[in-house]
Amino acid sequence: MKSYPQNIEVKLGFDKIKEELKSLCLSTLGEKYVNVLSPQYKVYAIQKLLTQTNEFRKIISAGYSFPQNNYIDIRAALKKSEVRGTFLEEEELFEIKLSLNTILGILIFLKDKEEEYPELAALCLNIELDESLAKELEAKIDDKGVLRDNASRELVRVRTDIAKSQVRARTTINKVMKQAGANGYCPEGASITVREGRMVIPVLAEHKRHLNGFVHDESSTGQTVYMEPAEVLEINNELRELKYAERREIIRILTELTDRVRGSLVPLESAVHFLGIIDFIRAKAGFAIKYEGICPELSSKPVLNWINARHPVLEMALKEQGKSIVPLNIQINHQQRILLISGPNAGGKSVCLKTIGILQYMVQCGLPVPVAENSKFGVFSSLYMDIGDEQSIENDLSTYSSHLKNMKFFLDNSDKNTLFLIDEFGTGTEPQFGGAIAEVILHELNRKGAFGAITTHYGNLKKAADKLDGVVNGAMKYDIKKLEPLYALEIGNPGSSFALEIAGKIGLNREMLGRAKKLAGVSHVQFDRMINELEVEKAEIKKMRKEIEQKDRRLSDAIKDYEELKSFMEEEKPKIIQQARSEAARIIKESNKQVEETIREIKKSDADKRRTQEARQRLKEMESKVAEPDKWPTKTTEPKVEIYAIGDKVRIKDGETIGEILSIRGKKAELAIGSIKSLVALKDLSKLSNTQYKSLSNERVRKISGIDVNAKMTSFSPNLDIRGVRAEEAMVKVESFLDEALLLGYEEIKVLHGKGHGVLRDIVRTVLRGNHRVGVVKDEHIEFGGSGITVVELK
Template sequence: MKVYPQDIEEKLGFDQIRKYLIQFCQSLRGAQLAQKAKPTEKYEVLVKWLAQAKEMIRLKGSSEDKVSFEFPDIDDYLIRIKVPGSFLDPLDFHELKRGVNTLSSWVLFFQKRGEDYPELLSLSSQIELDPNLAIHIDKTIDDRGEVKDSASRELAEVRSKIAKSERAVRSAIQKVLKKAKADQFTEEDSTLTVRDGRLVIPIKAEHKKRIRGFVHDESATGQTVFMEPGEVLDLNNQVRELKYAEKREVIRILIELSDHVRANLKDLKSGASLLEKLDFIHAKALLASHINGIVPELVKSTQCALVNALHPLLYLTHKESGKSVVPLNLDLDHQKRILIISGPNAGGKSVALKTVGLLQYMAQTGLPVSVGEESKMGLFSSIFIDIGDTQSIEDDLSTYSSHLTSMKYFLKNTDKKSMFLIDEFGKGTEPQFGGAIAESVLHELNKKRAFGIVTTHYQNLKKIGDETPGLINGAMKYDLDALEPLFELEVGKPGSSFAFEIAGKIGLPYSIIESARSKIGSSHVAYDQLLNQLEKEKDKFEKLSKKLSADQADISKVRKDYEDLRSMLEDDKKRIIKEAKQEARHIIDNANKDVERVIREIKESKASKERTKAARDKLDEKKSSLKSKPVSKAVKLKEGDVVRVVGQESSGTIQKIKGKQAEVLFGSMKSIVSIEKLQKANNTPQVSYQKKVKKLGIDLTSKMANFDHEISIRGMRADEALGKVESFIDEALLVGADEIRIVHGKGHGVLREIVRNVTKGHPSVAGVADEHADRGGAGISIIKLQ
């Protein structure tokens, strides 16, 4: 893959990404792979790289697949053990054991789950390790990197003898030291020490001839000598001989273990290669987690569709300080290949350009990138950039000359598979000439059907961006109220530099600004004013759109409340009818039982007059009791009556009567109900509405108790303040407030004007006035509600 210039990685910031990648590698060989990683234009190779990274990310997030993610270097040990008869130190075997254990876990994993991770499996090259090798090493070397006593019977015996002999030496020499202290041949606080691997005692130099033994050393002042008493000389010699025997047995064991390793050398070398590759791929997975990245969807054609893309280094910087990064969204295809980004200084143009370049370079190096899942990244055969000041003292080139040198290279080497990135296109010389040359170069690059992004302030480049096929304008959004950049790219229209507005905010005298306007010509001013006007109109449209969305949401909520109420009324109607039928059936059943009982009594009494009369009296009594049950009489209802549905507590007010139907207002919801189902209610509809509202999930009592009659919108953006004020008024009306206060500050009066516009013509606002001068004056608005 062709890149320009040579220091492209430093200019894009990829050198910092590479440092993170190297840092995440555990092995030297893995870090070397990270150091040598370069972008590729080969689709099949890149697909494999990205698939490996994606599988590793998935594997690290899996709770089912257990595998070791330790990747120690083992190549050097395999090289040193290559010669027959050679052997490794115990500490070397300890590290080799870590590598063999890791390798064994991956071999076992590939045997069980390799088909689920095909790209990682393809790296293993069918490695077949001797399963006894890891067991042999583990039985021989302990976790401290020393040969275990149990490595052989002979070693266990000799170490036991050494321990026994050392105890005898220590016991004998302690007796000599005790006597020397008693004879004052040594200091009272003297202790045993070691010289040349042998236990000795410190003796004052003037008494050294008083004790039989061998002098091994003396102190720096010469006043103390370190003697090995004659009583322990033979014992120490015995210990030394036993240690020689221990060393010979350890070497024999290490040679035997080395032979076992050497027998598996071929597979271990393949394993070492696998470990360093896995280490490098594992570092990619750690990088993805670090920068909140993913493996993007790769398309074979030249394309760049970024959704919620973040500059990874900017993301890390802001993450440390707790800030958020505004994501970048853009789509370059064969119809719109070259994006011209304009806008104010420090508005984010260069960051947007570098974000695209860095992410493309990372993706073609096979690394995860910080983009959204919907993003699609194409393949380019070359990436050329012209970013920053490339002034060269050695070549005696000015800044503009160096830019022209870059343009010459671009024009010579760019084709339809190239991506070019040019920051501040045409700068460094007189705008009149720089803009003209930049326009001509851009036309030529467009003819080559290359893909690219340029940033500029030149009006002529913005103009051709609207008129030329293949080109498209983009603008960095700007808050016109606060005169602050929003760092958000908007594709489809050019942006203003807002030079005069920024100058006014900074405090440049008005006369200077007006003089500057007159000097640049009316056409330039008109064009810039048109851009500003378009931006204002767009902001106004967005606010209206948000308000419309809010209104639609309110309508949907009211409709849902109405449907809930209607459904509840229907359910109550069905329940009442069902209960009435059940009661009627119960009455009839009881009546039938009474009749049957009377008939039975008459028959049993053989129709005696007294018993017959008594039975008839009982039936008459039952009949009278049934007739005496209260029957609802039809009451004539009229508009304005407070009514409720039969069997319900909720009450409302009749708005209209049409034939046998009545339109009833339950709280704020209207419902059409049959007059036959209505009856006059004694309670007021307001109380029943509050109960109904509670059933719908709104606790008005709680809202009224906790309602704060004052809010502050100081420091808010215009659209945010607009929504806040509208919501506050709605809430105040809901709880029945008579008056509310809105603190907006004085400033330029923008927020005060927003409050006035919201309340102007509002059907529920009786009036608006400034607070008393002693309590805030024009900085606070008092709104009277009706």
């Protein structure tokens, strides 16, 4: 991708992104790829880079044991091994061994998971390493980077002889030193030391002639000399010869191993290149995790549809200060190719511009970006920007001249695949001329079909953006009441600079502000005021729309509840009528039996047979009429459908229980009955007015407080049986029973509710938990009813 100016990465802050990537690399191999990182303009190439990073991110997130150690740059050692006759040192071969093991571990991992990570596995295709080289290096170099004793038979023999000679030399010299010490020839606390690779003992200078041997060194004061006793001279000579033999054998082995490396130079160089790429991709995946970046959807068309876009460098800086960034929603497409951003100073216009630049630059470099998942990125072939003060002393260019020079480059090089970014368009000269030139340049860039974003304060550009096809106004949002920036971008309307308002907030004299308005001109002030008023009206409309939406949702819920209740009533109505008819038939049938009994009695008393027969016939006719519901009159009065709402006061039908509706759930309502909450079918409720509810509540209190204690004591039983009672009635009965027991001073009561499904038991326990005068609650002893009876100890 072509970019302008040369220091575009510094201006965007991309240099800091690179530094962050380098810090996440494990070696200089990965850092090398960070240094040459540059944007691509082919969609398939960018997609490949993003997919590689996304696959590695999945590896990290899955917690797989991916090789992470010994990403070593062995290129210098490989270069050294190219010359025949040379040999690599043990440390260099050790690094090759470690690097080889890491590369082989990565190859094994990716080949095993080729289906899961196809793009990463594809990187392994051209890597062909000779595993025997790794095995040979492992066999001859230990984990400390030293040749193993068994690297060859000769090395085993030489090192064995060295060990034996060292034992002989130490034994002999210890004997000599012990004798010298006994004679007072050695300094107090002296010990054996080594000089020039030979074992020596420290001797006081005045006694050096009392011992046979060779002086190798003396102390800085000259009071002590270091002598090699004659007794160990020959042994030390043998040791030196053995050391020479050891070194010759080591060089032979190292030369042999270097030859093996030289024979695999080409595949080794490819493997090192592969290791660097893996390190680089791993760093990009780590960056994505740290900055919550994603690999977004790409489009071959130049388009930006970003949701919750964040500038990564700014976001990290704000986090360090304990602040959070305001995400931006940005749309640039063929209908609105150029976005003109206005608003007050320090409102976030330049940050918005840099966010567009750095995120587009990052994604075309194959880097994950901090945006929402459903964001979409297009690809541009060139990115140009004009941000900041470019005054040049060397070229004798002013800031404005520099801007114009940049504009000329934009006009000469922009096309339909260009993305340009211009900050403070037209500033640096007289506003009247600067605004006019900027408007002409805007027209020309728009004519070329280029894409871009521009920040400005000029009113003529805002007006032009409203008229030009392909150009759209945008504003950085501002709290008009508090006169504080909100740092959020809103596309569709221009923004005000709020210059006069900010000046007033700072404390400038009102009279001065009035004069400034006159100098600015009526049209400019009116235009700015109109933008401000539009902002206020827009905020009010947004607030009203939100309230209307909330009311609409509540209305929809109420209509839904009404429809459900009506449907329920229509479904239940035939069932209720049928039940009533069946019950009526049963009652008449029972009555008929009773009449038959009466007739039998009449017969016994010789009553008139004809009249008896007539009575029986009338009973049969009535029974037949009741037993045939289809012949019943069909005209019925439509029952009134009650509409309930939260807060309504209600009574449970067929009882004295009253409560308040807390919520409505379909065909049921959640009631607050005293301290208890219960779900009751809407069909079982009847609405009460506030006066009725208060009256019934007071009546209940009077009933409790007006009790004749003596009479109640004689009739009260400490055992309550609620088996077969409905849940709502059970709550009322238990509450009343508890109130009476506390009033009469009982210490223990029992509630018989049976076992069943445990519903009544749960209700009893819930009521008891709501009373602070209840102490211990437990099941009755197993022999007397167990969990079917609740025993309550009262405080």
